[in-house]
Amino acid sequence: MLTLYHAANSRSTTIVQLIEEMGLTGQVDIVDVTIPRQDGSGGRDPRNPHPEGKVPYLVNGGDHIRERGAIIVYLTDMFPDSGLGRSAGDPQRGEYLSWLFYYQGVMEPVMILKFVQIGHPAIEASLRDYDTMLTRLDEVLGKQPYLLGENFSAADLLCSGPFAWFGDQLPSTPVIDAWVARCQDRDAVRRVQARDNS
Structure with missing residues (x-):
């Protein structure tokens, strides 16, 4: 087990x-x-x-x-x-994996840095900055309800979590707020x- x-x-x-x-x-x-x-x-x-x-x-x-x-x-x-x-061979496998790794490598680090108010050009050059991350999410979620399209996935579960956890302590957008609300409104x-x- x-x-x-x-x-x-x-x-x-x-x-x-x-x-x-x-x-x-x-x-x-x-x-x-x-x-x-x-x-x-x-x-x-x-x-x-x-x-x-x-x-x-x-x-x-x-x-x-x-x-x-x-x-x-x-x-x-x-x-x-x-x-x-998304299993190997699925046409969305790459996008699915990309969101999971984007979360681990970009989203969580820049969110923590934003929360503790630490910034430096070297960090932004290598990790990206918080606003760039928000823009990327906003662009995708402005076209579809979830990261991979019409249906909720494990990528949504992972990527939406910190927005729910931090609440209004981190800047967001109305589009992202609506996505987080959808992801949290689950049994x-x-x-x-x-x-x-x-």
Whole structure:
């Protein structure tokens, strides 16, 4: 059986939402662990096999998968019938993977830098700047309801998450706000919020 190491209200919440969306709750054992929090609470949990004590961490027998983008690809490839990923050979496979890697390599770093108000020309030259990222999302979502077109995907789940998490603490656009609202208005989101807050 697959095992996911999860800490409530953390980056691993995205993966618990994915598991809910995919209907895999009976096929994945979710182990709640503690992690060190930014406010100084929590701590490393000896039950968590992640080499750095982080979450999410997915274990499938002898295979260990870390980082949200990698876990999303792993699960959506393993269970393609969910329709939340794009399998090899699908005409949207490249776009799907591009959004997942864009999130990990561009969106999250520039969002964190914007939130903590750190900027430098070298950062913007290599990672891009926050406004460029917003423009890219706004252009795509101004033409279609989700990143890959008409249907919600795991790419939407991952990429919309920080906007929901940070709320109005980060600049956005009406188009992006509407997309985030669509992505949050899902039964899986409500179930996971209830689980994490219980």
